[in-house]
Amino acid sequence: MSQPIDWLSRLLELMTISGRLEVRCRYGAPWQVAYRQGAMGDIVYHVVLSGVAFVNDADGGVPQRLAAGDILLVPTGAPHLLHDGSGVQPIPATQRVGLNLTISENAGSGERLDMLCGRFILTPPHDRLLGAYLSSRLIVRGISSSPTLQQTATRHQLTSLVALMRVETSIESLGGHAMLNALSAALFTLALRLACESDEGPPGLPALGGHQRLAPALTAMFLDPAHPWTLPKLADLCHMSRATLARHFQRNLGRSANDLLLDIRMSVAADELKKTTDSTAAIAEVAGYRSEAAFQRVFKQHLGMTPAQWRRASRAADHERK
Numbered sequence: 065m066s067q068p069i070d071w072l073s074r075l076l077e078l079m080t081i082s083g084r085l086e087v088r089c090r091y092g093a094p095w096q097v098a099y100r101q102g103a104m105g106d107i108v109y110h111v112v113l114s115g116v117a118f119v120n121d122a123d124g125g126v127p128q129r130l131a132a133g134d135i136l137l138v139p140t141g142a143p144h145l146l147h148d149g150s151g152v153q154p155i156p157a158t159q160r161v162g163l164n165l166t167i168s169e170n171a172g173s174g175e176r177l178d179m180l181c182g183r184f185i186l187t188p189p190h191d192r193l194l195g196a197y198l199s200s201r202l203i204v205r206g207i208s209s210s211p212t213l214q215q216t217a218t219r220h221q222l223t224s225l226v227a228l229m230r231v232e233t234s235i236e237s238l239g240g241h242a243m244l245n246a247l248s249a250a251l252f253t254l255a256l257r258l259a260c261e262s263d264e265g266p267p268g269l270p271a272l273g274g275h276q277r278l279a280p281a282l283t284a285m286f287l288d289p290a291h292p293w294t295l296p297k298l299a300d301l302c303h304m305s306r307a308t309l310a311r312h313f314q315r316n317l318g319r320s321a322n323d324l325l326l327d328i329r330m331s332v333a334a335d336e337l338k339k340t341t342d343s344t345a346a347i348a349e350v351a352g353y354r355s356e357a358a359f360q361r362v363f364k365q366h367l368g369m370t371p372a373q374w375r376r377a378s379r380a381a382d383h384e385r386k
Contacts, residue, residue, distance in 0.1 A: 083248025133206020
């Protein structure tokens with residue numbers, strides 16, 4: 065009998081994700097950090113250790129304030145600008161390349177900022193799954209006005225993890241680079257967990273995951289995507305009407321349950337094509353398709369190539385990385 069797992073663990077099993085801590089910023093105001101458009105598979109992250117930072121609103125609205133303990137995630141490599149909020153011309157920073165990461169500093173004499181910056185790297189097609197279901201900006205707050213016991217426990221874990229990352233960036237020990245990257249990957253999991261436990265975030269997968277009444281449907285789709293799920297069947301699992309389920313998905317996720325199920329199935333199929341030598345027909349069945357032709361058609365529509373082409377391309381990419 066296989067060990068039962070939760071939907072988030074299954075999602076992270078499906079994805080090939082690595083973490084990379086790249087820069088520790090130590091600035092005095094006025095300062096500014098600008099990120100251009102990056103790779104679509106990147107989720108850039110910033111962890112404020114001390115001080116305050118502001119991130120410009122993507123739609124031109126009021127900048128959002130980040131305080132000590134806050135974590136900002138920016139999916140799909142989207143461009144963004146962080147600054148001290150003063151509006152004063154920033155003092156240029158200098159970079160000092162260390163053994164395990166880069167230290168970026170300036171000569172500003174104003175309020176101090178200490179911040180870790182890195183990225184989570186997802187390989188196709190998993191970047192599509194998370195890119196589509198995370199908001200363009202996700203801020204995981206270090207402090208909540210009304211925390212639950214579960215949130216408090218997760219924040220304590222996150223604080224301990226960040227403290228360990230902080231120590232590792234302050235010393236140049238053997239294995240430090242590998243340690244920081246491993247801690248970054250754990251940071252991703254804890255940040256997503258806390259985002260799912262909070263009701264303060266924007267629509268997206270964390271908002272859906274935090275909706276307890278929808279948990280049975282979410283778990284069913286991730287753990288058994290091959291099952292012929294329909295909206296009525298998923299609604300029955302959640303003890304609600306079909307219309308209510310559809311409304312909750314649209315409001316919390318911004319997409320339908322069928323959209324999510326399709327993306328999960330295509331992620332499962334892509335993962336199987338990459339890891340196994342099973343036939344396309346066998347993988348179609350794992351992904352919930354009785355017709356190989358239908359699977360081939362949907363896969364190509366979703367990923368822009370046939371299953372055979374995807375298998376060759378993914379293995380060639382793996383070979384190049386080695």
